[in-house]
Amino acid sequence: MNKRKNLLLALLLAGTGAFAQQNYSAKGKKAVVYTTAENTDLRIQKTDELTFSSSKQPLETEFSIFVDPSKSFQSILGIGGAITDSSAEVFAKLSPAKQKEFLDAYYSKDKGIAYSIIRTNIHSCDFSSGSYTYIKEGDTALKSFNIDHDKKYRLPLIKEALKLSGKNTTVFVSPWSPPAFMKDSKNMLKGGKLLPEFYQAWANYYVKFIQAYEKEGIHIWGLSVQNEPMATQTWESCIYTAEEERDFLKNYLGPTVRKELGDKKIVVWDHNRDLMNQRADVIFNDPEASKYAWGIGFHWYETWAGGKPMFDNVRKVAEAYPDKNIMFTEGCVEKFDAARYQYWPNGERYGEQMINDFNNGTTGWTDWNILLDEKGGPNHVGNFCFAPVHADTKTGELIYTPSYYYIGHFSKFVAPQAKRVSSAASRSQLQTVSFVNTDGKMATVVMNNSDAQITYNLIIGTEKLVATIPAHGIQTLVY
Incomplete structure (x- = not known):
């Protein structure tokens, strides 16, 4: 009897890390x-x-x-950054030796900082050399859909990263804009809205993209509904009010993803901390929409308005919706200036943000571009920014900024599933x-x-x- 009791106690202890x-x-x-x-x-x-x-x-x-x-x-989902078209195009210009150094620097546990999250864009974003989609303009049935564009630069880099980072890596995808013909503005750039008659076609587009990537051997963990749905940007962008995002998720995207792809995780908002509470309230308080939402994603750019980072808003969402997950989906140091490669406050900005976000309930933390060139691009609308690592394409050298090391103090030592x-x-x-x-x-x-x-x-x-x-x-x- 005592042996059975001891065995039961041992099993209980083994299965409850928090208790141990x-x-x-x-x-x-x-x-x-x-x-x-x-x-x-x-x-x-x-x-x-x-x-x-x-x-x-x-x-x-x-x-x-x-x-x-x-x-x-x-629990921690992971820490990582985005592999955009720009990152992949710059990577392709490096020598084989520098490519290996770069991959080790980000994705190796021993030689680097052990990134475990990858975000990538569904067709073009500002950090692409130009605007493009995966279909012929006007193809509502998506018969022309193909990802040939991504096979030159982006897919090879993602595959190389995954070889090093391993099976625990989380890959998620985000769109910046539907094709022009699906929008009221008939333009992928400068905002505009998805027309209701294309809600289903656009939901199908996400599914096609994810299926195409998975056919390439890249397991997609999940997706966000829309990058920065309240910002009319000079680049690819699309506006959704909270109610519009809720209804698109509830009636189209959620059911379509569930039916065609199973349990992919869907992240709402994917924009700054300033309005995240209102977006959470509208979507998570609707049971039919909420059932499709794994959680909410946020960025750090609310300081554009002149205020300070609004860390408390993250905590308030965590308190209000403890059954939902919170994920940092994008941040970078804006306004590239090569004279500031080693500007120390850029690194400290990462440290402060990550400490506060994790302490307030964030489960995953995703930086923006993993690599940019000596101009902070390429970027087809001139929105040049910093990355933790830059490549000087003239000399072939890699430049590691303080941000890389500050992120590494977390990513190298905090593995997926840590608490x-x-x-x-x-x-x-x-x-x-x-x-x-x-x-x-x-x-x-x-x-x-x-x-x-x-x-x-x-x-x-x-x-x-x-x-x-x-x-x-x-x-x-x-x-």
Whole structure:
């Protein structure tokens, strides 16, 4: 009888990682510290190995980080970036040696930062060399549909990335605009709306695209309904009010995807934090629409209006709709300037955004272009931006920006299916977030945006270690 009880208890413990973490002890454990910092050569470099020892009540005068592994929150889908036409076209210009270096830098666990999410565009977006679709103009029946355009640059790069990143990689797709004939403006660029008579044809188009990519051996995890549905851009764009997106999802896209593709995940909104709460309310409070929505995606560009990032809106959606998932689907540093390749605040922007987004309930985090050229493109409307890595197509060299390393402090150490756990700082100079991976290893990210080096305690229950972080530095502690 006792053997049966012990076996049952062992099975219960094995199947509940969160429960097992309630017994986590840092006593005697070692933590490896990896550091990146401004005005140093440190770039995700091992800088220390520290041992936990007994902790007493920390003082008000000390800097402390408090981690409680027994309090776990959302599971992490992954961290990655977008493979656009532009990224793929620039990649194709690199030498074979530089292509290998680049792929390792992003997708290798050992040599790089272990990206595990890929986003890509359904036909053209601004980061394409020109506008195009997969059909002949006016082909409502989609008989001419083919993805030959993507076979030259984009598909080969995605396939190479997937070889390195492995089976846990999440690939999702987003459209920027329906074909011109399906819109009231008869133009893929500068906004316009999808005409109701083409709702079904456009829903079928997503299905055709996903089926074509899967025929190429690329498993598609899911899709977003529309990139930035409230922005009339100079490039490919299409406007949906919350009610229009709800009804398109409920009556056309959701049923069509479910019938033809099964359980693909559908992400709504895919735009800035400013209006995400209203979009969530309209779609998630409609049971028929909500049943097709895996969750909501958001971008970080709400600061265009002159305000600060609206991190609290992410938390408010998480609180209001705990059964829905939240995913960061795009962000980049705008307005490319080659003189600012190594501008440190660009990296710190990533660190601050990722810490806040994860602490507020985000499950997946997706950067924009993984690679751009020395002009911040190609971009067919001149919307040149930064990427974490640039290629100088004149010299053939790769340029790694601070953003690459800041993202890497998360993506390299936080694997898919990790769980966020409770983590807090005692002083505003430090920001922090912590995760437990499926192998039981903890990863705590600490960021110091101040001008001074800071010594801090990392405290778990009755155990602590003492670490030092440079000014304008970021660390990941693995223990």
